[in-house]
Amino acid sequence: MGNSSPKPVQAPRIAMDKNKAVVIIGGGPAGVHMASQLAKRGYTNVTLLEASADLGGKSRTTIDKDGLPHDMGTCYLSNRYGPIRELLAEYDPDNAEVELTNEMVFGGLQRDGDDKDYTNGVSLQDVYLEKAEEASAIPPACWPICPDFLSLPGLVSASVKYIGLHKKLLGSYDYGMPPRPSDFAAVDMTAMEFLTKHKLLAMVGLLRYSLQLQGYGVLETVPALYMLWWVHPNLLLGALGDETEGVTMLSKGYQSLWRSMAQAHSAKVKFMTGARVTRIIRGDTPSVSFVNADGTAGFLAFDKLIMAVDMSRMAGLVDDLTPAEKDMFSGYSDGLVYCSTLYESDNRPVEFTSSLWMDRMLPDVERDGNADGGRVHLIRNFRVINGIDNVDKLRERRVAFQYLERGLKDGDDAILLQLLEQGLAEAGDTNVVVLEQNPWPYMPRFTNAGLRQGGPWRVLASQGANNTLWIGSSVCFESVLDVVGYNNRLLASFVD
Incomplete structure (x- = not known):
């Protein structure tokens, strides 16, 4: 079994009805995107409930007194963000991308024990190569004066080896949810343990920036599979070619996109903010109970339920989870x-x-x-x-x-x-x-034990059962690219 190829990721066929009542719980990127796509497909009875006062979730943008946007969560686009760029072109075309170039510089401390003041800043490549120096045979006393050509080959060699291992363990596939490894023992460890085992420590600087600093977990504790998920060979090849090629930010901030999408479909989707869900029943008379911002109680009947919230924390909202669903959602970390x-x-x-x-x-x-x-x-x-x-x-x-x-x-x-x-x-x-x-x-995520039991792949296989869909970062990965891609995968499986 260890030598067999992983099976491609496929969603089951999902029976839907455009005239039935659909309730979406959660107004973050996953919920807003799904609502907009249902509206485009001609669904006539869609309601989205969001507990907070605004849409966008962790894609929050705060505009300061001078009109400058500050993205407080989601902030970057890279060269693989094609699906997000398509949404921007359709819904928020004035939200221009701001190119980040090789002149992007960093100040502050690189090594925690190093008190050097980087007055002139360092480039992103310097950040990558610093850890490559530590993993090399170069004496520590020489690190401050080490030319790039001494440490760069180690980083490139390790990256090429990583790409080969990635293909061996997960096969070849476009970025998105990876196939379930045929031999899970090969990834049943932390990211740092994986890097150490395969002598890939020259990549630590690159990975601390591309994975860790994005909030996806520290290398010493995050399961190796999530590193392999996010750091797809395409990302690595882009980083090696030009560390900031295609990396941009949005002139109006990310939240502008989700607000624009909701506004575009406000005639077909009822977006309700300040609606905190307290109970969901899916039995013979499916219903959602919630409390409005003014304290009044609300109630909605539905035919299809779409949970776009963090299932590692909110699975208890559903009163009648089946034993299989309870087991499926029991494998999360504490977050x-x-x-x-x-x-x-x-x-x-x-x-x-x-x-x-x-x-x-x-x-x-x-x-x-x-x-x-x-x-x-x-x-x-x-x-x-x-x-x-x-x-x-x-x-x-x-x-x-x-x-x-x-x-x-x-x-x-x-x-x-x-x-x-x-x-x-x-x-x-x-x-x-x-x-x-x-x-x-x-970064809601399954533990290695939960991944070993098939966590995210079991969720995907269960989509549509009990008239329920599970979407959002807790069933895939904490990035807008992933939640949109996951939605698109499900939408392609709809029978409506």
Whole structure:
């Protein structure tokens, strides 16, 4: 069995009826996208319920007092984001892409114990090659003066080997949900264990940036399969060819796209924000109970239910989960927290696109004083990235990011705020004013045990059973590319 090829990922045929009542729970990218596609296909009775006051979920964009957008969650597009670009062209054509070039520079500390001040910044390639130096035979004393040609071959060689392993374990397929490995033992480990086992440590810098800094988990704890899922050979080939080729941001921010999609279909889809679902029953008389923002109770009957929420935390909303469904959703980890905070402080002498401390994402009890982490590991300046002049010459607004290696708990706002203040002081920021804090429950994922039992592939195979569809990041991967691609896969299987 270990030598057999993985089976291609296929969704089952899903019976749908364009005139039946469809209720979508969750107004993030997955829910809004599915609602818009149902409207385009001629569905006549679609309602979307979103607990918060706005649509877009973790694709949140905050517009500051000068009109500058700050993406607080989803922010980038890469050369493989074709499905997202198609949506932008159709729904939000004025939301132009802002190209990021090789001149994109980073400040801050690269190695956590290195107190060097990168006054002139470093390129993204420098970030990649620094870890390649550590994995090489180059003496540590020579790292600061090591020319690229000494460490680059190690990174390229490791990447080529990774691509070969990827194809051997998962076969050849376009980016998206990977086939279920025929030999799961080959990936039944953490990402770092996989890299160590296959002598791929020269890739650590590239992977800490492309996987870890995007909030998808630290290499030391995230299952290797999720690394293989996100770091598809196409991504790696693009990074090796030109580390920022095709990488862009949106001039109006990501949330503008989801709002535009909802507006375009508002005549055919009832989008209800501030509607917190409290109970779902799918039996003989299927219904959803919810509470509106004003405290009044709501009730909806439905024929088809689409759950576009985090099933690792919200499976309990469905009263009558079957034993098979309960078992299917029992394999999740406790989750993690990725917190984004918009703040204002005095100008610095030098402003970079980003300041990053990649090693701080891995919790260290002796260093951090706790087992969860939470130190500031990234500060991003969207004004510099977008090439916009600072209107206020004395003050600057930036977004800081923090990571907790556990699920969200009551009281985390205060814990993260205290760690934020410490981190910004260490970064040299003065007279800090916090404008907005978003502690996101992020990257819902199956444990290796849950993956071993077939977690995401079992969910896909169950689509349509009990008149229910399961969509969103918790059943695939925490990226808008994945949730849109997953929806498109299901839509292609509709019999309507």
